[in-house]
Amino acid sequence: xxxxxxxxxxxxxxxxSTLNIPGEGCRSRKRWQEDYFPLYRFTSNLYRSRDQxxxxxxxxxxxxxxxxxxxxxxxxLHGRDLPKDPFAIRQTGVYHKYDPQAKRSVWIFIQPSESLxxxxxxxxxxxxxxxxxxxxxxxxxxxxxxxxxxNWRPYIKYLxxxxxxxxxxxxxxxxxxxxxxxxxxxxxxxxxxxHYFMDKLRTRLQLIQMDYQIAKKVQQLLRRLRxxxxxxxxxxxxxxxxxxxxxxxxxxxxxLAGHESRINMLLMRANDISRLIQQIIDCRxxxxxxxxxxxxxxxxSSAVGQGESIHLLAQKGSKDTKMMKLxxxxxxxxxxxxxxxxxxxxxxxxxxxxxxxxxxxxxxxIYFLISCTITCSLTAGWIIYRRIKRRSRLRxxxxxxxxxxxxxxx
Numbered sequence: 001x002x003x004x005x006x007x008x009x010x011x012x013x014x015x016x017s018t019l020n021i022p023g024e025g026c027r028s029r030k031r032w033q034e035d036y037f038p039l040y041r042f043t044s045n046l047y048r049s050r051d052q053x054x055x056x057x058x059x060x061x062x063x064x065x066x067x068x069x070x071x072x073x074x075x076x077l078h079g080r081d082l083p084k085d086p087f088a089i090r091q092t093g094v095y096h097k098y099d100p101q102a103k104r105s106v107w108i109f110i111q112p113s114e115s116l117x118x119x120x121x122x123x124x125x126x127x128x129x130x131x132x133x134x135x136x137x138x139x140x141x142x143x144x145x146x147x148x149x150x151n152w153r154p155y156i157k158y159l160x161x162x163x164x165x166x167x168x169x170x171x172x173x174x175x176x177x178x179x180x181x182x183x184x185x186x187x188x189x190x191x192x193x194x195h196y197f198m199d200k201l202r203t204r205l206q207l208i209q210m211d212y213q214i215a216k217k218v219q220q221l222l223r224r225l226r227x228x229x230x231x232x233x234x235x236x237x238x239x240x241x242x243x244x245x246x247x248x249x250x251x252x253x254x255x256l257a258g259h260e261s262r263i264n265m266l267l268m269r270a271n272d273i274s275r276l277i278q279q280i281i282d283c284r285x286x287x288x289x290x291x292x293x294x295x296x297x298x299x300x301s302s303a304v305g306q307g308e309s310i311h312l313l314a315q316k317g318s319k320d321t322k323m324m325k326l327x328x329x330x331x332x333x334x335x336x337x338x339x340x341x342x343x344x345x346x347x348x349x350x351x352x353x354x355x356x357x358x359x360x361x362x363x364x365x366i367y368f369l370i371s372c373t374i375t376c377s378l379t380a381g382w383i384i385y386r387r388i389k390r391r392s393r394l395r396x397x398x399x400x401x402x403x404x405x406x407x408x409x410x
Contacts, residue, residue, distance in 0.1 A: 067097040068141070068221060070214050073207050074148035075155045076113060087155045089207070092116070094144055098137060105137060116147045134229065135241040138222050142245055145215050146252060152208065152259045156266075159201070163266055166194055167273055191281065194274045201267045208263060212256045219249040 071093040078088035093110030112120065123140050226242045343349070348367060350359040 065098050065100045066221070066225065067095075068218070069093075069095040070217070071110070072145075072148055072211055072214050074211065075151045075204070075207070077151070085158075087151065087158065092144070092148065094141070096137065096141070098134075107140075113147075116144065119143055119147065134225075135245065138225070138242070138245050141218050142248060142252070145211070145218065148211060149252065149256060149259075152256075155204075156259055156262050159204070159263075159266060163197065163270060163273075166190070166197065167269070190277055191274070194270060194277060198267060198270045198274065201263055201270060205260065205263045205267065208256055208260045212253065212260065215249065215253055215256060219246070219253065222246060222249065 071091060073089055073091045075087045076090045077086055090111070090113065092112050093108070095106075095108040097106040099105070107124075109116075109120070120140070120143070123136065123143060126136060222242070222245065226239075226246065229242070230239060346367070348361040348364040350361075351357075352359055
C-alpha cells in the first residue's frame with residue numbers, strides 16, 4: 001500500500017492499474033493485448049537543486065537531480081509442468097529518484113524476481129558504502145535491464161527448436177495421405193498450431209521491441225547525465241565508468257536487436273511454412289476429391305450396367321409371363337375334356353356296341369367315396385395345420401410382449 005501511495009504521489013499511478021499479482025499468467029489473449037501498451041511507461045526528468053546553502057560538497061550542489069520510472073515485461077522460467085512452454089511472461093516496475101540536495105536516492109522495485117533481488121542486494125551494499133557514487137546508480141539500471149534480457153537467448157532457442165518440429169511436417173510430409181510411409185502426417189491441427197505459434201512470436205517480438213525502447217530511453221538519459229557531469233570538475237573521475245556503462249548499453253542494445261532479428265526471421269519462416277502446410281492440405285483435399293469423384297463415377301457406371309441387366313431380365317420375365325399365360329389359357333380350354341376323358345376311361349364305364357348303350361358299373365360309388373374322402377381329409381389337414389401355426393406364432397408374440405413389459409418394470 002505504501003508503494004501505491006508513493007507512485008500516486010509521484011504521478012506514476014497509470015502504471016499501477018496494469019500490474020499483475022504474483023503468479024498471474026492465465027489471462028485471455030484479448031485482454032493481454034488491450035493492456036499491453038500501457039504496461040511500458042517511461043518517465044524521466046532532470047532538475048537542479050534550488051537550495052544550495054546547506055550542501056557540504058560541490059559534487060551535490062553542482063550535480064543535476066533526476067527521477068526515472070519504467071515498467072517492463074520479460075520472459076522467465078515458471079518451473080511448472082503445465083503449460084508445455086517452460087517460459088512465462090513476468091513484469092517488473094522500477095522507480096528511481098536522485099536528490100542532490102539530500103544526498104540520497106529513492107528506489108522502488110515492484111515485483112522483482114528472487115534472482116534480481118540477490119543481485120540488487122550486492123549492488124546496494126556497495127552503494128551504501130559510497131552513496132555519492134553516481135555511476136553506480138546507472139549501473140543498477142543497467143543491471144535491471146540486463147537481468148530482464150538474460151532469458152531471451154535460451155527462450156528464442158526453445159522457440160527455434162519448437163519451430164523445427166513444425167518445419168519437419170511442412171518439408172517432409174508425404175503428399176499422398178494413403179501411403180504407409182514413415183513421413184510425418186499433416187492435418188488441420190497443424191495449421192492451428194502454426195498460427196498459434198505465429199501469434200506467440202508476434203507478442204514476443206513486441207516485448208523485445210518495447211524492451212529495446214526502454215533501454216534506448218535509459219541510454220539517452222545516461223548520455224544527458226554524462227554530458228552534464230562532464231562539465232563538473234569534481235565529477236571527471238566518473239567519466240571512464242560512465243563511458244564503460246555507455247559501451248555496455250550499446251552492447252545490450254545490439255543483443256536486443258539481434259534477438260529481434262531472430263524472432264523476425266522465425267516469424268517469416270513460420271509464415272512460409274504456414275502457406276506450405278496450407279498448400280499441402282489443399283493438395284490433399286484435391287486428391288481426396290478426385291479419388292471420391294472417381295469412385296462415384298465407377299459406382300455410377302456399375303449402377304448403369306446393373307440397370308441394363310435388370311432391364312433385360314425384366315424384358316425376359318415379361319416374355320416368360322406371356323408364354324405362361326398362353327399355356328394356362330390352353331390348359332384351361334382342354335382341362336374339361338381331359339377330365340371327362342379320364343373319367344370315362346376308367347373301368348366303371350363301358351360302351352356296348354350291340355345295344356349302343358353306356359353301361360355304368362354298380363360299384364362306381366366306391367370311386368366317389370374314396371376321392372371325396374381324400375379330398376376332404378387333405379382340406380381338413382391343411383386347415384388344421386394353418387391354425388396350429390397361427391396359434392404358435394401368437395403364443396410366441398405374447399411371450400415376447402410379456403417379457404418386454406417385465407423388463408421395463410425391472
